[in-house]
Amino acid sequence: xxxxxxxxxxxxxxxxxxxxxxxxxxxxxxxxxxxxxxxxxxxxxxxxxxxxxxxxxxxxxxxxxxxxxxxxxxxxxxxxxxxxxxxxxxxxxxxxxxxxxxxxxxxxxxxxxxxxxxxxxxxxxxxxxxxxxxxxxxxxxxxxxxxxxxxxxxxxxxxxxxxxxxxxxxxxxxxxxxxxxxxxxxxxxxxxxxxxxxxxxxxxxxxxxxxxxxxxxxxxxxxxxxxxxxxxxxxxxxxxxxxxxxxxxxxxxxxxxxxxxxxxxxxxxxxxxxxxxxxxxxxxxxxxxxxxxxxxxxxxxxxxxxxxxxxxxxxxxxxxxxxxxxxxxxxxxxxxxxxxxxxxxxxxxxx
Amino acid sequence: xxxxxxxxxxxxxxxxxxxxxxxxxxxxxxxxxxxxxxxxxxxxxxxxxxxxxxxxxxxxxxxxxxxxxxxxxxxxxxxxxxxxxxxxxxxxxxxxxxxxxxxxxxxxxxxxxxxxxxxxxxxxxxxxxxxxxxxxxxxxxxxxxxxxxxxxxxxxxxxxxxxxxxxxxxxxxxxxxxxxxxxxxxxxxxxxxxxx
Numbered sequence: 001x002x003x004x005x006x007x008x009x010x011x012x013x014x015x016x017x018x019x020x021x022x023x024x025x026x027x028x029x030x031x032x033x034x035x036x037x038x039x040x041x042x043x044x045x046x047x048x049x050x051x052x053x054x055x056x057x058x059x060x061x062x063x064x065x066x067x068x069x070x071x072x073x074x075x076x077x078x079x080x081x082x083x084x085x086x087x088x089x090x091x092x093x094x095x096x097x098x099x100x101x102x103x104x105x106x107x108x109x110x111x112x113x114x115x116x117x118x119x120x121x122x123x124x125x126x127x128x129x130x131x132x133x134x135x136x137x138x139x140x141x142x143x144x145x146x147x148x149x150x151x152x153x154x155x156x157x158x159x160x161x162x163x164x165x166x167x168x169x170x171x172x173x174x175x176x177x178x179x180x181x182x183x184x185x186x187x188x189x190x191x192x193x194x195x196x197x198x199x200x201x202x203x204x205x206x207x208x209x210x211x212x213x214x215x216x217x218x219x220x221x222x223x224x225x226x227x228x229x230x231x232x233x234x235x236x237x238x239x240x241x242x243x244x245x246x247x248x249x250x251x252x253x254x255x256x257x258x259x260x261x262x263x264x265x266x267x268x269x270x271x272x273x274x275x276x277x278x279x280x281x282x283x284x285x286x287x288x289x290x291x292x293x294x295x296x297x298x299x300x301x302x303x304x305x306x307x308x309x310x311x312x313x314x315x316x317x318x319x320x321x322x323x324x325x326x327x328x329x330x331x332x333x334x335x336x337x338x339x340x341x342x343x344x345x346x347x348x349x350x351x
Numbered sequence: 352x353x354x355x356x357x358x359x360x361x362x363x364x365x366x367x368x369x370x371x372x373x374x375x376x377x378x379x380x381x382x383x384x385x386x387x388x389x390x391x392x393x394x395x396x397x398x399x400x401x402x403x404x405x406x407x408x409x410x411x412x413x414x415x416x417x418x419x420x421x422x423x424x425x426x427x428x429x430x431x432x433x434x435x436x437x438x439x440x441x442x443x444x445x446x447x448x449x450x451x452x453x454x455x456x457x458x459x460x461x462x463x464x465x466x467x468x469x470x471x472x473x474x475x476x477x478x479x480x481x482x483x484x485x486x487x488x489x490x491x492x493x494x495x496x497x498x499x500x501x502x503x504x505x506x507x508x509x510x511x512x513x514x515x516x517x518x519x520x521x522x523x524x525x526x527x528x529x530x531x532x533x534x535x536x537x538x539x540x541x542x543x544x545x546x547x
Contacts (some may be wrong), residue, residue, distance in 0.1 A: 036546040042485065042539030049533035054426050055497060055525040063426045071535075086539050092473030092480070097546055205444025267448030267500030271522030347500075347524050 034099020034127075041086040046071030058170075067167040076184045078161040079320070080220075087160045094131040094153035101125050103258070108211070108302055109133050109151075109189060111252075111337075116300045118209060119258035125195045130213075131158075133189035141186055141215040144321075145248040145309060148215055152188040159184040159217075177224035183320060184217035189252075197262060207262035211302060212253040217321050219246040237326075240316040245324045248309035254302035254339075260293050261301065261340075268346070277343040297339075304338040389467025393486075395460035400493070402434030402456075406506075414508055419516025422506065424454045424497075426528075436495060440504035451501045451523065457494035457531070461486040469542070480544040485537040497528035 051068035058064050072081035090096050103119035106127060110116050113135060119125055131153045133141075138151035143159070165179040190213045199205040221244040256263030260280035268274050280297040284290035314327025323329075402408055406422035412432050417423070423432035436456025440449040465484030470477055501523040511517025 034546050036542075036544050038480075038542040040482070040540045040542050042541075043536065044538075045536035047536075048488075049491060049531055049535045052530045053527050054530060055499075055528040057427055062428045088539075092471055092478055092542075092544070093475060095542075095544075095546065099546065199444055203445035203447065205447055266443055267450055269446060269448050269502060271448050271500055271502030272524055273500045273526060347526075 034097050034101070036090075036092070036095035036097050038088070038090040038092065038095050040088050042073070042089070043075075043084055043086040044071070044073040045081075045084055047081075053166075065169045067169070068164060069167060070163060070165040070179070072164075073160055073162050075157075076159040076161050076217075077320070080181045080183075081161065081163050084161075087158065089154070089158050089160060090131045091153070091158075094134075096128075096130055098128050099126075101127055103195070106193065109135075110300065111303060111305075113151075117259075118300065118302065119193060119195070123195045123197075125193045125258075127191060127193045129191035130187050130189065133213075141188065142217055142248055142250065143184060145217075147307070147309070148248065148250045152186050152215065154186045154188050159186055161185065175224075177222075179220075179222040181218075181220045181222075182214075182216045183219075186215040187213055188215070189213045193258070195258075199264075205264065205266055207256075207258075207264050209256040209258045209263060210253075211255070212251070214253075215250045216246070217248065218317075219249055220244070221246075236316055240324070240327065241314045243314065245312045245315065245317065245327075246308045246310070247312075247321070247323050250305070250307050252303070252305045254304050257297060257301035259300075260297055273347040275343070275345040277340045279342050301339055303336070304340075306333075306335040306338075308333045389465055389482075392464040392466070393460075393462040394464075395458065397458045399434070399436040399456040400458060403437060405438075406435050408432055408434040414510035417508060417511070419508075419511070422508065438506060440501065442504065449501045449504045451497075451499050451504075453497040453499060453506070453523075453525070454528065455496045458492040459489060459494055461489045463487060465540075471542070478544060480542045482540045482542050484540045487538060488534045488536055490534045491531040494531035495528065497525050499523055499525035 046068070047070055049071075051071070053066040053068060054063055056064050056066065070081055072078065072084055073087070074081070074084035075087035078084050101124070103123040103125055104117065104121050106117065106119045106125060107115040108118045115135070133149075133151045134153050135151065138149075138153060139155045140146065140148070140150045141152040142148040143156060161181070161183055162185050163179070163181040165177060168176045168178070170176055190211055192208065192210050194206060194208040197205060197207040199207075222239065223242050223244075256277060257280065260283065261277050264274070264276040264278070266274050266276075280301070281290040281293045284293045309332055310323045311330040311333050312324045312327050313330070315324035315329075316326060317324045405420075407418075407420055409417045409421040409423050409432050411417075412423055412425050412429060414423075422435050424435040425431065425433040434456075436454040439452040439455070441451075442449050463484070463486045465482075467482055467484070468479055469482050470479055472478070501521070503518070503521055506523070507518035507521035509517060509519050509521045512519065
């Protein structure tokens with residue numbers, strides 16, 4: 001029996017070198033860490049696939065198939081996907097990130113360059129975010145356009161070309177087309193955060209916050225006005241006449257402010273889709289509480305901005321980044337500081 | 352006790368016998384080791400290509416003529432019925448409706464999905480990352496899924512009365528569905544690493 005005791009006494013001594021208990025102080029530094037992702041030298045080309053989006057119906061309940069053509073993602077300079085080369089998006093220091101974090105830990109960059117907390121306390125948030133925007137030492141978000149800010153962590157080599165073309169078969173034998181081509185696209189600072197909330201009726205539901213940042217040197221939207229979209233044999237001028245050109249454009253789209261106006265994206269009990277941004281003062285019961293909620297909302301809730309430095313319809317570009325000549329030049333267009341006080345979108349079944 | 356003694360003697364002999372073949376690595380030797388090589392994967396997946404077990408494929412596209420265990424997932428206005436794929440329903444709140452990923456089916460295949468580790472240098476020092484190498488090409492054949500919202504997790508035929516196995520109060524709103532055929536070119540790798 002003594003030998004067994006001896007063996008048992010020896011075991012902990014030999015293990016001691018490998019494992020040590022953590023003190024309370026050390027343990028308190030341990031956080032639920034996340035996973036970082038970097039898209040290393042990626043290229044996506046969907047031109048060899050037939051992708052069709054269905055279940056979108058017209059007024060008579062007939063399916064309107066949308067064919068997805070020319071889907072691509074590659075390095076900037078692809079000439080609308082014709083010359084694709086790989087691009088690296090994100091870096092080890094500023095990756096895409098998927099994490100479970102406390103509401104107190106997440107920060108949002110306010111338009112004045114301050115980091116603010118927008119998520120409520122004492123909740124666990126599932127967060128997916130793009131490479132971060134920085135307060136110091138960043139790169140220009142749009143090359144050669146300082147007004148878009150110079151706080152993007154993505155450098156010039158991380159800017160991507162992204163495009164897709166949708167062919168809508170509106171009726172038998174008639175197709176309409178919409179083509180989108182982003183050049184030098186950066187999406188730094190975009191995020192999606194999801195958490196559970198008691199809900200307006202106390203039943204508990206999934207709520208969230210989303211921010212979509214798009215910085216693009218150019219965006220071209222081409223539509224099709226010809227019969228069957230017959231693009232064979234058309235000239236650059238004819239194609240240009242059907243194109244909307246945006247040069248130096250950026251959008252910061254903010255949906256939801258976790259503390260008082262979370263984005264409610266749900267399916268209703270009768271099987272309809274609902275998207276709702278509640279009145280931020282709805283949870284206040286006294287005038288003073290509502291005042292405090294409103295002050296916090298106007299001071300800290302992220303705003304939606306849409307800025308097009310140049311918007312031209314028609315005409316042609318002399319180089320991939322030049323402002324087009326010819327056509328109708330609408331100059332600078334801007335919507336800034338937009339916030340939603342209330343928004344509710346519900347689907348209805350017409351059949 | 353003799354039996355125990357014999358066992359102890361046998362146990363103490365065993366390490367001596369195996370010593371010639373295997374040796375324990377100390378910490379410094381172990382730290383010099385790195386995972387070499389990696390994994391190269393090719394595969395083909397087929398999901399509900401010929402329909403699932405829940406529903407049989409009817410002979411018509413008119414829901415009122417289906418029996419209790421029949422369902423067709425053909426598009427609105429289609430002439431012939433189609434078998435249904437897999438259905439996943441998630442409820443995002445108590446007493447709320449359901450998010451549905453419906454009619455998931457098709458074949459997809461890839462060749463050359465690789466998995467290995469790399470050591471990269473960043474501003475904060477060296478870092479070991481997991482590299483998921485994308486296959487050059489992913490091929491789809493009849494790949495399909497629908498995304499929608501529904502009043503119940505399980506599908507019910509609203510055109511049939513409750514007595515016939517249906518549920519007239521059932522509502523499903525498909526937001527969109529997608530169908531993929533052919534190949535998508537995907538190059539590069541996805542690097543995965545822990546952050547804090």
